[in-house]
Amino acid sequence: MKNAPGTSGLILEEPLLWEKGKKGRNGMSVPQSDVPSAPLPEELTGEAVNFPDLSEVDVVRHYTRLSQWNYGVDTGMYPLGSCTMKYNPKINEKQAASPAIGMAHPLLDEQHCQGTLQLIHDLERYLAAITGMDAVSTQPAAGAHGELAGMLIMSAYHDFKKSKRNKIIIPDTAHGTNPASAALCGLKPVGVKSGKRGILEVEDVARLMDDETAGIMMTNPNTLGLFEENIKEIAALVHEKGGLVYADGANMNAIMGIVDLKRCGVDILHLNLHKTFSTPHGGGGPGAGPVCVVEELEKFLPAPRVVHDGGRYRLDTDQPHSIGRIHGFFGNFGVLVRAYSYIMSMGAENLKKASQYAVLNACYLKVCIKGSLHLAYNRPCMHEVVFSDKLQQEYKVSTLDIAKRLMDCGYHPPTVYFPLVVSGAIMIEPTESECLEDLDCFVEVIKNIATEARENPELLKNSPQRFKVKRLDETRAARNPRLRG
Numbered sequence: 001m002k003n004a005p006g007t008s009g010l011i012l013e014e015p016l017l018w019e020k021g022k023k024g025r026n027g028m029s030v031p032q033s034d035v036p037s038a039p040l041p042e043e044l045t046g047e048a049v050n051f052p053d054l055s056e057v058d059v060v061r062h063y064t065r066l067s068q069w070n071y072g073v074d075t076g077m078y079p080l081g082s083c084t085m086k087y088n089p090k091i092n093e094k095q096a097a098s099p100a101i102g103m104a105h106p107l108l109d110e111q112h113c114q115g116t117l118q119l120i121h122d123l124e125r126y127l128a129a130i131t132g133m134d135a136v137s138t139q140p141a142a143g144a145h146g147e148l149a150g151m152l153i154m155s156a157y158h159d160f161k162k163s164k165r166n167k168i169i170i171p172d173t174a175h176g177t178n179p180a181s182a183a184l185c186g187l188k189p190v191g192v193k194s195g196k197r198g199i200l201e202v203e204d205v206a207r208l209m210d211d212e213t214a215g216i217m218m219t220n221p222n223t224l225g226l227f228e229e230n231i232k233e234i235a236a237l238v239h240e241k242g243g244l245v246y247a248d249g250a251n252m253n254a255i256m257g258i259v260d261l262k263r264c265g266v267d268i269l270h271l272n273l274h275k276t277f278s279t280p281h282g283g284g285g286p287g288a289g290p291v292c293v294v295e296e297l298e299k300f301l302p303a304p305r306v307v308h309d310g311g312r313y314r315l316d317t318d319q320p321h322s323i324g325r326i327h328g329f330f331g332n333f334g335v336l337v338r339a340y341s342y343i344m345s346m347g348a349e350n351l352k353k354a355s356q357y358a359v360l361n362a363c364y365l366k367v368c369i370k371g372s373l374h375l376a377y378n379r380p381c382m383h384e385v386v387f388s389d390k391l392q393q394e395y396k397v398s399t400l401d402i403a404k405r406l407m408d409c410g411y412h413p414p415t416v417y418f419p420l421v422v423s424g425a426i427m428i429e430p431t432e433s434e435c436l437e438d439l440d441c442f443v444e445v446i447k448n449i450a451t452e453a454r455e456n457p458e459l460l461k462n463s464p465q466r467f468k469v470k471r472l473d474e475t476r477a478a479r480n481p482r483l484r485g
């Protein structure tokens with residue numbers, strides 16, 4: 001493995017700032033005071049305010065060292081399936097931080113924020129064009145929040161039609177947030193198993209769809225990284241029984257500008273701008289989960305809507321059928337700016353290309369790795385591919401051991417043990433950002449780990465070796481967290 005990034009082990013120990021500080025050290029110098037001195041109020045002195053005294057270099061090294069304990073998409077490959085941890089071009093960060101945008105106050109009146117309103121208005125149009133849907137609201141703050149908005153829209157539609165429906169069909173390949181969002185709207189999730197090919201079969205949905213069912217919530221591509229090929233037939237039968245089709249579009253990275261979801265029969269869709277459209281989301285920061293609908297459902301979208309009339313942009317609150325406001329002001333505006341900048345800087349053709357590369361990269365890994373790890377579904381995959389530890393079981397090596405060994409080789413582990421439909425799942429998503437050489441290196445590392453599993457299983461069981469902390473007792477860590485030191 002001459003090319004593997006590996007780890008050198010040069011990760012320095014770092015105490016807490018309080019352990020490091022020494023009375024009298026100082027990180028700054030201030031000019032001589034030319035006013036009389038006065039004592040600080042009591043509450044700002046003494047034991048209660050126990051700030052450590054540190055020099056400038058103490059502080060710089062402390063935070064630099066802590067930053068080096070971390071691994072992110074700017075450090076190396078992050079093959080985390082179902083979550084699209086892709087590299088986000090820095091230009092989009094720069095745009096979001098530009099003073100004209102970063103300093104815009106959400107309470108400015110319309111006349112003074114025409115540019116920000118136009119940005120939201122145009123972004124909605126672009127997202128509609130990319131997905132094939134008719135109308136969009138950027139208010140929801142996350143994927144699950146977009147699902148909630150979508151489910152509220154589905155309920156509002158059935159209420160409007162005076163049709164009483166209390167169930168919703170959700171496949172076993174759905175993201176865990178789907179049944180939770182449906183349940184919050186009073187819809188009882190009814191599970192449906194995906195078929196042998198890892199996708200939904202028409203008959204299985206037909207058996208469940210009735211006139212008490214509000215519709216279906218599908219993820220396409222689904223969480224196995226497979227395209228739901230029967231989506232059109234399924235949508236037709238759901239529509240025939242008066243239901244609506246919700247698609248979870250958090251995995252849009254595979255199909256941007258390629259699949260027209262409206263033509264697939266989708267009525268409501270949410271996107272994760274913080275997965276597909278250039279907002280980093282590893283640290284749990286702000287996100288955006290725009291909800292997109294077909295024309296018939298536009299009147300139910302969250303209010304206010306940004307409209308353009310008489311040559312001006314304005315917020316329209318006169319939306320009598322709307323599900324109402326679901327976020328303060330305009331949603332997470334900074335995330336919208338990054339998405340807008342990403343779409344504008346890529347252009348239609350390159351967005352399509354990004355998806356094509358994302359799929360090509362996943363298919364390449366599928367073909368190269370399938371002899372080393374068991375491939376769960378030997379079919380064309382989309383942006384991610386699911387393997388398992390089936391081939392390693394005879395050496396008593398598990399998915400967890402493989403993931404931990406990958407860390408010693410310099411990679412963030414992929415998603416493991418998800419989706420639940422594959423026992424011991426190892427779900428890999430390279431994204432479009434990795435070049436051929438880096439993919440080849442990853443393949444080499446996996447092949448090597450498969451050999452180690454055969455020849456030296458103990459090594460894998462005791463991985464990671466090169467880290468500050470070795471194999472953790474994950475159950476104890478969760479039940480008895482030690483949060484200091």
Ligand SMILES: *Cc1c(COP(=O)(O)O)cnc(C)c1O
Nearest residue numbers: 082142143144175177219248250
């Ligand atoms: C990530 C994800 C979600 C949830 O998105 P959040 O922004 O974390 O709420 C929903 N569905 C799918 C398929 C996802 O991958």
